[in-house]
Amino acid sequence: MTGSAPRNDGSPGSAESAPRPHVSSDLADDELLRAHAQGDPDAFAELFHRHRDRLWAVALRLLADREEAADALQDALLSAHRAADRFRGDSAVTTWLHRIVVNACLDRLRRRQAHPTVPLPDGHARSDGGAPTGGPEPAAPAPDHDTALVVRQALAQLPPEQRAALVLVDVQGYPVAEAAQLLGIAEGTVKSRCARGRARLAVLLGYLRPDRSPQSRAVTVPSVTPGNLAARTDVTSGSRAARDGSEEEE
Amino acid sequence: MSAGEFREVDHDLLADYVGGALDDTGEAAVVARLIVADPAWAAAHMALTEATRAVGSDLADWGATPEPMPSEVADRLARALVDANLRDAPSAAATPPKVGLAVVPPAPGRDGDDNVVRPRRGWPRWAAPIAAAAGMAAFAGFGLTQLTGGDRPARDNSTAARDTVGPRDAQEDAPAVTSARSGSPQFARRPARVVSSGTDYGPGTLKGLPDDTGRPRYASPLTATDAAQGSFPAVPRALRPLADDAALAACLDAVTTAHGRGPIVVDVVDFASFQRAPAVVVAFTDGTAERWVWVAGPRCGHPGAGSDTRHHARVG
Numbered sequence: 001m002t003g004s005a006p007r008n009d010g011s012p013g014s015a016e017s018a019p020r021p022h023v024s025s026d027l028a029d030d031e032l033l034r035a036h037a038q039g040d041p042d043a044f045a046e047l048f049h050r051h052r053d054r055l056w057a058v059a060l061r062l063l064a065d066r067e068e069a070a071d072a073l074q075d076a077l078l079s080a081h082r083a084a085d086r087f088r089g090d091s092a093v094t095t096w097l098h099r100i101v102v103n104a105c106l107d108r109l110r111r112r113q114a115h116p117t118v119p120l121p122d123g124h125a126r127s128d129g130g131a132p133t134g135g136p137e138p139a140a141p142a143p144d145h146d147t148a149l150v151v152r153q154a155l156a157q158l159p160p161e162q163r164a165a166l167v168l169v170d171v172q173g174y175p176v177a178e179a180a181q182l183l184g185i186a187e188g189t190v191k192s193r194c195a196r197g198r199a200r201l202a203v204l205l206g207y208l209r210p211d212r213s214p215q216s217r218a219v220t221v222p223s224v225t226p227g228n229l230a231a232r233t234d235v236t237s238g239s240r241a242a243r244d245g246s247e248e249e250e
Numbered sequence: 251m252s253a254g255e256f257r258e259v260d261h262d263l264l265a266d267y268v269g270g271a272l273d274d275t276g277e278a279a280v281v282a283r284l285i286v287a288d289p290a291w292a293a294a295h296m297a298l299t300e301a302t303r304a305v306g307s308d309l310a311d312w313g314a315t316p317e318p319m320p321s322e323v324a325d326r327l328a329r330a331l332v333d334a335n336l337r338d339a340p341s342a343a344a345t346p347p348k349v350g351l352a353v354v355p356p357a358p359g360r361d362g363d364d365n366v367v368r369p370r371r372g373w374p375r376w377a378a379p380i381a382a383a384a385g386m387a388a389f390a391g392f393g394l395t396q397l398t399g400g401d402r403p404a405r406d407n408s409t410a411a412r413d414t415v416g417p418r419d420a421q422e423d424a425p426a427v428t429s430a431r432s433g434s435p436q437f438a439r440r441p442a443r444v445v446s447s448g449t450d451y452g453p454g455t456l457k458g459l460p461d462d463t464g465r466p467r468y469a470s471p472l473t474a475t476d477a478a479q480g481s482f483p484a485v486p487r488a489l490r491p492l493a494d495d496a497a498l499a500a501c502l503d504a505v506t507t508a509h510g511r512g513p514i515v516v517d518v519v520d521f522a523s524f525q526r527a528p529a530v531v532v533a534f535t536d537g538t539a540e541r542w543v544w545v546a547g548p549r550c551g552h553p554g555a556g557s558d559t560r561h562h563a564r565v566g
Contacts (some may be wrong), residue, residue, distance in 0.1 A: 034491055040404050041335045048331060056319035061312075070323045074330050080333045089491075089552055168502020170306055171313035188271050195302070198260060202301035204309065 029093035037084040044081055048093050054172075055101050061103040061167045071106075076104040085120055091181055102164060106124045109160035154204040162197035167188050170198070257347055268298050292357040306386045320496050343464040444498070446485045446521040450465045451531055456543040457565045486549040487530035493521065498530075500551030512537040533565070541566030 027035070027043075029050070035043035055076075059069040082101050087096055155163050157185040161183075168179040169190065176194075181185040263272075263281060272278040284291040318329075358396075373514055406448050484494055498519065506514050514534040522531050525546045532544045547558035 003264060008392065028487070028490070030491055032496060038496060044335075045268040045328065045331050048327065052319045052324060052327070053317070059316035060317055064421065066320075066323075070326065073323075074327055074438070077327060080332055081331060088554060147308060148312050148315065151308050154502065166309060170309035173310075173313060189272075191269050191271035192266050195265040195267075195271050198269065198305045199265040200296060201305045201309075202298070205305060207301035207304045207317065208297060 028085075030089060033084050033087055033093050036081070037087075044084065047093065048077060051097055054094075055097060056096060058167065058172060059101055059105050061155075061171055062102070062150075062164060063108060064152050068108060072104040072108050075102060076101040079104070097183055098183070102168070102182050106160050106164055109163070113160065149166070150205065151201075154201050157204060158197050158200060162193045162200070165193035166201070168195045169194050185196065259290055261294070261298075264291070264294055264298055268302055274552065300353070312511065321537065327496045372545070412439060426562075443517070444493075444521070448522065449520065449522045450526055451545065453524055453561060453563065456531070456561075456563055457547070486523060488528040489521045489530060492530055492550060497551055499532060501546060501557065502532065502551075503554075504551045504557035505546060505559075508559055509529075509534075509562075511544065513541075517541075527560070529560055538562055 027046075032043040032047045032050075035211060036047070055073060056069065059073045059076075060066065061071045063072060076097075081098055083100075084226065087093065091099075103137045158166070164183060165179060168182060169176060174182065176187050176190050180190045183190065199208070203210045263277070266272050267278060267281040268555065272281065281291075285295045286292070373533050492501055502514075502519075504515055506512075514536045517533040518531075520531040520533075521528075523529055524531065528548055530546045530548075530550055532546065533541065534544065535541050541564070542561055544557065544559065545561040549555035549558040550556070
């Protein structure tokens with residue numbers, strides 16, 4: 001379940017109402033970022049244009065709320081806009097951008113946990129502590145509307161760290177190594193968060209019964225812990241250095 | 251830990267095992283033995299494997315659904331970036347337009363300062379050829395002198411330096427990528443040739459760099475047209491970021507620092523390769539009149555990367 005390449009979330013014609021900046025589309029991402037840092041007023045907009053659909057998909061699927069995703073993305077883009085001169089080139093520009101977006105989303109998820117407010121299907125939030133609904137529908141209708149809705153609702157019940165790992169790896173298709181870079185954690189921790197998140201989702205989605213009843217289709221897995229917030233120190237995947245470059249984060 | 255220690259299924263551990271988080275650890279073997287030896291572990295493993303496969307499939311199906319950014323969100327974010335450009339105008343205003351990028355036309359509200367380009371509201375619709383020429387000059391400073399007169403390297407680094415590196419504003423208000431540099435560049439700014447020879451150098455061929463007459467040996471200096479159009483066909487892609495004047499200046503500073511003998515006078519910069527790896531080959535004369543060739547990698551001048559030295563040798 002570690003996709004070989006991130007999925008393309010864009011579709012032709014999406015968001016075409018936004019004017020495209022007039023900079024050379026031949027320039028590589030790092031050249032655009034450098035140009036922006038050196039004062040070119042269009043370079044960052046070209047970067048945004050280039051990556052916006054994938055960034056949007058990550059934010060929306062992490063936060064499950066359009067308005068909040070837009071807010072997080074705006075915060076992240078403005079941070080990146082300001083911090084471009086601190087980009088050292090240790091990772092790809094797109095990785096750097098995604099990391100800033102993921103961090104902005106995680107901040108919001110953690111705040112949401114600390115002060116529970118859950119989005120309603122109409123896009124408004126409530127603070128009554130009710131069950132998460134997963135927020136409003138995405139812009140594009142899913143082929144299997146019910147499945148997508150159920151999956152979103154189940155994901156919303158996971159701890160932010162597990163949700164982020166699963167969204168990046170299983171939903172967006174990022175390789176584990178890249179997800180580790182984005183999250184600033186070791187690859188083994190990404191695998192662990194994904195594994196435990198899947199197990200928990202399996203219960204939430206009904207693939208496993210949360211009890212030990214003999215007739216249960218699943219004999220076990222009743223007690224998958226809510227989260228594994230701390231990195232496993234005993235998991236050695238050879239990527240202890242995954243935090244390298246995290247200082248580029250905003 | 252041994253297999254005998256387990257009587258109840260450790261579901262977190264089992265999930266880690268199924269998800270590959272225990273790969274290459276001793277625990278993986280322990281869990282594997284438990285699955286073989288203990289029916290409870292075996293049943294749990296089978297169920298979890300099947301269930302997580304189904305979960306993975308659901309998540310992948312969901313992920314396969316395109317999620318393009320809605321136009322209203324794209325518009326909102328684009329406006330926010332335009333506003334941010336206006337707020338962050340100082341760095342943009344002091345820096346000439348960069349090679350290969352759209353050039354900022356005079357903004358309607360400019361205040362008469364011809365040397366300052368204001369960021370404009372809204373998206374650019376066109377590029378200004380006149381401004382393009384000005385922007386090009388900033389980049390091509392190193393190479394242009396060769397094209398426009400081929401003047402012999404001068405030890406005086408005052409006037410020539412200002413003329414060849416670009417507008418003074420661009421140097422003094424160095425853009426962010428060079429802001430980490432301390433003080434003024436240490437290499438003596440003077441007409442140096444920037445070329446892209448396509449040569450793959452090795453330790454034994456570095457002396458093939460230019461002789462002390464300063465005559466160019468290469469037929470493919472970076473031209474003004476190249477710079478203006480942002481096309482550097484002969485420059486290895488990995489080195490293209492260094493074809494920017496500020497980045498190159500940072501690199502040359504790093505080389506100067508690495509050399510450690512005070513200011514240097516750069517004779518030639520060749521965007522080439524060294525032992526088949528993209529490299530900037532810099533020929534210079536140091537304060538003791540020794541001639542050196544320094545081979546730097548693509549990260550030359552990056553903060554923390556120093557000169558990214560691949561090789562260096564005295565050649566004269």
